[in-house]
């Protein structure tokens with residue numbers, strides 16, 4: 001190269017490269033492959049392997065994860081409901097904070113009633129959200145209502161914040177004829193096109209690559225919106241989680257990956273799920289902007305989600321949030337968590353650190369809430385849930401023919417045959433089926 005360039009031009013070229021190498025963090029701007037002086041040798045002596053951006057070292061040193069400091073947990077409000085650093089106070093209005101509190105407690109009340117109704121055999125299945133209400137409401141409140149949500153299954157509060165009604169929740173869980181999904185899904189598999197919430201599917205982590213794909217679409221459309229993908233720390237062990245995170249990072253998609261780390265994946269505690277520093281530590285591996293937050297602090301969750309959204313939209317890149325929390329309820333109605341964790345452990349969290357109690361203390365400190373308001377709200381919210389519950393239970397179940405519709409635009413012959421057989425069977429054995437509780441078949 002030095003033979004091709006004049007001495008003057010070469011000097012200018014070399015200076016430019018030197019500047020790049022000293023100032024740029026993007027080490028792929030490599031120094032020229034020429035030998036001029038000793039300094040040149042040093043600048044050349046960097047790893048040039050594709051994708052590498054570090055330095056050579058001449059002493060062997062392993063990286064021991066246990067010797068590294070843990071990733072810190074961002075917190076705005078302590079357990080007493082006090083703002084630790086006033087400059088971090090999101091300064092939300094009384095009206096917004098009360099809506100947050102009412103939605104969290106309404107979710108709690110709905111969970112109690114639906115959990116009990118499964119125990120009484122009135123619905124087939126249920127999953128509660130106890131202890132995780134702050135992650136739902138705090139994150140949902142920070143988003144644009146049109147941002148597209150991909151949930152896992154334990155995010156009912158996000159829908160509640162967006163305006164999914166108690167009737168809609170109940171109709172889905174009861175599989176009534178008014179259910180948006182026409183009674184075809186298990187309870188808690190909610191979805192709402194109007195509220196930009198993609199219907200839940202049971203197989204873990206399937207929503208994650210879909211979220212990356214949707215975010216890629218948003219990037220191309222330049223619509224100023226982002227995608228939010230909720231997932232559990234257990235689901236993060238699925239291969240799909242890796243595919244989703246890596247696609248989103250390399251394609252630079254505006255998606256927030258919101259991990260609810262609640263300590264358990266059914267009976268598997270985090271100690272058996274992973275050995276790294278939670279899910280947040282994986283963010284760096286993907287080259288993803290990452291933050292860890294106290295999921296029981298609704299203000300911290302709100303702030304981190306709002307900031308993450310800005311990064312997604314402004315910089316067109318994904319952000320990973322790990323919200324640390326605790327699953328106070330059993331995994332689902334099919335689970336008895338006393339088989340794998342102590343009752344003391346659960347009651348510790350329930351007594352000492354719930355997002356609801358923390359926000360209530362904040363509101364009381366502010367003079368926005370008191371015992372009378374609490375009593376009145378408890379009575380009203382329970383009444384509302386019981387009304388919706390009774391209405392859904394009283395509604396007819398969908399026409400059984402709907403089991404065979406909507407997959408194909410026109411019903412193919414083999415599916416039509418199955419529908420006819422079902423009808424003949426039900427007709428022949430009508431005394432064995434509660435046909436009065438179903439919409440009439442044609």
Ligand SMILES: Cc1ncc(C[n+]2csc(CCOP(=O)(O)OP(=O)(O)O)c2C)c(N)n1
Pocket residue numbers: 154202203204231232233234235236260262264265266327331
């Ligand atoms: C592919 C797949 N494997 C296993 C299951 C069974 N399963 C349902 S929920 C669950 C635990 C998920 O835990 P986590 O992601 O931490 O969410 P959490 O329930 O704690 O909210 C498992 C193993 C499943 N639904 N799908």
Ligand SMILES: [Mg+2]
Pocket residue numbers: 232233234260261262263264265266
């Ligand atoms: Mg979990």
